[in-house]
Amino acid sequence: MPYADLVTRLRAGLEPVTVGAFPDGSVDDYYRLRDGESTLASRAAFAAAVSEGRDSFGLDHVTTDAGGQAVNAARQAAALGDDVTLVGHLDHPVFDFDFETASMGSPARVRVCLFDADDVMFVEESADLAAWTFADLRAALGEPIDAFLERDALCCTNWASTPGLGAAMRDVGARDPDGGVCCVDPGPLTTAGARDLLAALPALGDAYDLVLSVNDAEAARLAEAVGDGAGGEPTDPAALDAVRTAAGAAGVVVHGVEDAVAATTGGRVSVPTLDVSRALTETGAGDRFSAGLARSLAAGWDWPLAVAAGNACASHYVSGQGTATPASLAAHVSTHGPPA
Known part of the structure; x- marks a missing residue:
């Protein structure tokens, strides 16, 4: 079972890898939604209140x-x-971290309505992110940019809100960096957006070990884009393999509610998620999955162990313990992991 191996690795101490992440950023305000004196705890309750004529909350x-x-x-x-x-859109005091950052402009503003499950986000897009190009990344980092592009793991995110990412991927590919793992987490996709993404990704294939990290809904859009989404499950083996082939990727990973499933060049991998109770929010858990997955693959871990690391990082956050450290993650997995 990979979770037992993960605890052993975490307790032995992790060898650091170099990680780069780009290009987005947002200031996230979390709210409870109230109807008079009552808190609306679910989307269904909110929808019912709207249907009954409520127009003020x-x-x-x-x-x-x-x-x-x-x-x-x-x-x-x-x-x-x-x-x-981190090279993102970070022009706001909330982005005060103890690691290296560079900003390319103003962040988005996100208002998250907290429900018992499936939060709802209202997004005020960043005009700077909408207009972003690869030239902005070069300008923020200065020349040469290759030190960033050749980090052990690169997390490229939020295709859905970044129209310039397709051209940027082609620019990166043309530079032919000596890259490591590139984990692309596209965010909420339309089918048309999925087609555009799949057309752009092969430009990265010669430079990186490319990995797509998606949720069930995003996997379904990608399957539709390659013609293998005719009502099947998002993790259907044929559909995932078709997506992986179209992307020119080493792996496509779907982080679902009950398990995470990966279609890789070496075969299919499935690792159950850890059974935890949700605390404040799930928003941001998938991004932590992608980071745990990408850094673990960059460290040379095999697919089952890397997927388990991603699952553990996500569930640690969902359970209300924040962003996991090696020590807190080992304790979390020891508590919530399946029996050996």
Whole structure:
């Protein structure tokens, strides 16, 4: 069982790898939604109130935190002891970290309505992110940029909100960096967006060990984009293999509720998720999964162990313990891991 091996690795001490993350960033405000004196605990309750004619709701502020997919991934890698550089849209005091950062402009603003499950996010997009190009990454880092592109693990995130990422991937591929693992976590995809992503990804294939990290909904859009999504499960082996082939990827990983499933060049891997109770939010858990997965693959771990690390990082966050360190992650897995 990979979780027992993961605890052993964590307790022995992790060898740091170099991690880069780009290009987004957001300021996330978390709220409880109130209908009069009552807190709305679910999407269904909210929908029912709207259907009954309610047109005004209260917002009770809970907390504000630094967010964005790249930011969350960078925070997870740094907490595990890795050498991290985050290049995002970080022009706000909330982005105050003890690892290296560079900003390319203003962040998005996200208002998260907290429900018992499936939070709802209202996003005020960043005009700077919408207009972002590879030239902004070069300008933020200075020349040469290759030291960033050739980190052991690179987390490239939020395709859905970054129109310039396709051209940037082709620019990166043209530079032919001596890259390591490149983990692409695209965010919420439409089918058209999935087609565009799959057309852009092969440009990275010669430079990196490319990995796609997606949730069930994103996997379904990717399967539709390659013509293998005719009502099947998002983790259907044929569909995932078709996506992996179209992307030119070493692996496609779907982090679901009950398990994480990977289609790799060496075969299929499935690792059950850890059974934990949700605390404040799940928002950001998938990004921490991607970071745990990417840094573990970059460290030379096999697929089952790397997927287990991603699962553990995500569930640690969902359970309300924050971003995992090696010590807290070992304790978490020891408590919640399946029997050996």
